[in-house]
Amino acid sequence: MDETYPTPPPLCGSDALLLDFDGTLVELAPRPDAIAVDPALPGLLGALAAQLGGALAVISGRPLAELQHWLGAELTLIGVHGAEANLPLPGAREIAPLPAAVGEALEPLCRRHPGVWLEPKRYALGVHYRESPGAEEDVLQACATVAQDYGLERLCGKCIVELRHADIHKGAALQRLLQHPRYAGRRPLMLGDDRTDEDAFVAAQDAGGCGVKVGGGASQARCRLASVADVHAWLRAQAEQLDAGESP
Ligand SMILES: [Mg+2]
The missing domain is CATH 3.30.70.1020 (Trehalose-6-phosphate phosphatase related protein; domain 2)
Incomplete structure (x- = not known):
């Protein structure tokens, strides 16, 4: 990994945290159903969501039902690159299934x-x-x-x-999410590992936030984390420092 990229900025309680799933929160597996989800992950994401006033979402290419299977239904989950979501997003419209x-x-x-x-x-x-x-x-x-x-x-x-369809991508999903009252006006941080995340990195940065590329390779994201393990460590550190900030 190119060490010249900075690590992401510390999270503030007024930020919005957007997370890809495969290759970011879980290691890639030979088949999508063969992943191993850290049993602590849903709880960690739930705690962070609470600290961020609910402004945390997982944005994935997976179908919504699969995200719910792996992460539970409490978190905001956006599937198929924005075609499905368990939160009504502004500007949602009928999308034609592929023939x-x-x-x-x-x-x-x-x-x-x-x-x-x-x-x-x-x-x-x-x-x-x-x-x-x-x-x-x-x-x-x-x-x-x-x-x-x-x-x-x-x-x-x-x-x-x-x-x-050309207009279904994570960048458009992030822009619509930022119009939702729970996310509006917040600095978005978007973590992802793959080409499908690049649109969302740009959308986050255009909105005054930051894209965080997980792993190596060319990216438009301004910040980096080296691995899924580093993402987990960073998330745990953010939860701890937000917790400490709330303590009297
Ligand atoms: Mg990914």
Whole structure:
């Protein structure tokens, strides 16, 4: 990791904390259902949310139901890059599910590479190739073709390509979240590890806050944390210092 990037600023009680899930709060796993969530994590996030007046949210590409399964329903959770949320967001509108034909068009790709599999998420389609890394070029090409055919955006993450409507991304989700009374006027800090978080880093920084890239690689985020373990340590330290600040 490039050590010239600063670590994130200390949290204030008037900040808003926005967190990606996979690769940020939990280590990446070969398959999305194979992650190990630290049993202390939901409690830590709940405590931080209380210290921030409720202004904490997890923003993920996962479906909302999966986030609720792993983290419980108490936290603000935004799924499928903003297409789903358990908090009514200003500017929410009806989003058309992706047509089934998008997945059908990629079935020949999956037949060519047995390790490649599709994750339908109603408003987006994930094409996973972690178990078949040699298929990357074929996956990228096939997804580019399908994206063009159906007017979708292709976003390349860590061993996943996501196809979705162009206006559904974490940056737009963050902007809408900041219009909600619970988050409005707060300095947003957005932590994330992947390409899908870049829009949200920019949105956070445009709103006077800070993007925090987890791990190495090029990023528009101004701050860095090296690993999931460092994210947990930073979160625990913020909870402690906010707690100390509230003590008489
Ligand atoms: Mg991630």
